[in-house]
Amino acid sequence: MTQSGQYNFAYLDEQTKRMIRRALLKGLAIPGYQVPFASREMPMPYGWGTGGVQVTAACLVPEDCLKVIDQGADDTTNAVSIRKFFQRTAGVDVTEQTTASTVIQTRHRIPETPLREGQILVYQVPIPEPLRFIEPRETETRKMHALAEYGLMHVKLYEDIARHGAISTAYAYPVSVEGRYVMDPSPIPKFDNPKMEMAGIQLFGAGREQRIYALPPYTRVVSLDFEDYPFDPMRAEHPCDMCGAEDTYLDEVIIDDAGGRMFVCSDTDHCTARRAAGHRGRLAATEDAA
């Protein structure tokens, strides 16, 4: 018996997948609304993407091609282990290319390459409740969502400006979905917020908190701001040192103990594809020689 034969397709049993799909459909029908679901124990710790994994498992079909990214990279521990998990339990094809994939599970980034219709982007969400840190009572935040009382969200942004002179929230930046629900877009950098109005389907799974929410394609997603402090998708003022891109989200990497540093695209697939197409950044030559 093959190893994948010992598991039901994509690890979860059919009843569980059915339950998750119902939650996903409800989430898609009410964009931005947090749907409770009976999150299962997964064979990995909370914080490693148990919510995203369950959503991916419920979405996968044998024909799918899966891509898993962690902070934009395909080759980090979290991405590798989840990719292997689905290779073993579902036997689906995997890829590192955004364009070749049909389902992408992500932690903390949206791929630089725009998604097309039919692709699914699954987010791993640690804390689905955007109001949590300012209003700890769950009963109260649920009521605030129900009645669309979102003034408190701006109190957080006010505090940012009062303390730092600008909205310093740089990730998990709250968004308003279709003018109704305020949603935590998971800890993606606010640079990615404008990309959330996309052609693909976006699904959010929070395993520990047992919540699922979703954005259908082309949903209007507006980042909250003040009239005199408009939303600013912040980006490091550098081109990528590997591929020379000037419109991507960059990681800062310290390369020696003398203050040397380089900036590289956090989306490894995008960067690799650009270099394959002949683009070169400041440090690309030395890397190619090595």
Next chain:
Amino acid sequence: MSTPLLQVRDLHKFYGDRLGCGDVNFDLYPGEVLGIVGESGSGKSTLLNCLAGHLAPERGQVLFDTRDQGLVDTLTMSEPRRRLLARTDWAFVHQHARDGLRMNVSAGGNVGERLMAVGDRHYGNIRAQAIDWLDRVEITADRVDDRPSAFSGGMQQRLQIARNLVTGPRLVFMDEPTGGLDVSVQARLLDLLRGLVREMGLSAIIVTHDLAVVRLLADRLMVMKSGHVVESGLTDQVLDDPQHAYTQLLVSSVLQV
């Protein structure tokens, strides 16, 4: 005579079999300050919480003169409307400032919360109004970014008042606003409250066990005992010529310095 701002009819609140407060009837007119006094456990806080929508009474009506629809029973109105009233036309000053403030948010954010809750999205305006209100409650502008935890008890209480009054409410509920403050701070707070109430033409309901507070602030007085109103009337009249035995006891037990 103008219509009452608040009419309370036959209000009953039970905790199981035990009476919280019962058979309460009164009218509150615009610009009027009503004091509710009584000993601990007499039902005065229960009554206030019923009026403010924090507790659901078993029987009775609380009619509030809304801006758009006239007299509406706040007990039967929809929850969104009641919550909207609670952050626009009503204000609630808690005995402990900690219950009414967000302790992990700066003073400016605390005052600005109500403005943002009613849709103000201009940081400059919000901040200017917050500083203006801090000034009105005698907190200097350089404390606007400090958290309430860095404030003294009296300042916290004044901050709570600023936070509540910033949207220009018409009715203020106060639950022992001077409790836990020392006498000199109390005196300043009362002075401030009296000024604000007169200046803004506020109606207020003040629950207290401190007769000095109602003497200073309240136009009318209700005395409660065991959940019932035993005496009501003009403040000076009730305090100077108490009719009910319990009121006589209450007035005579005030310590004279």
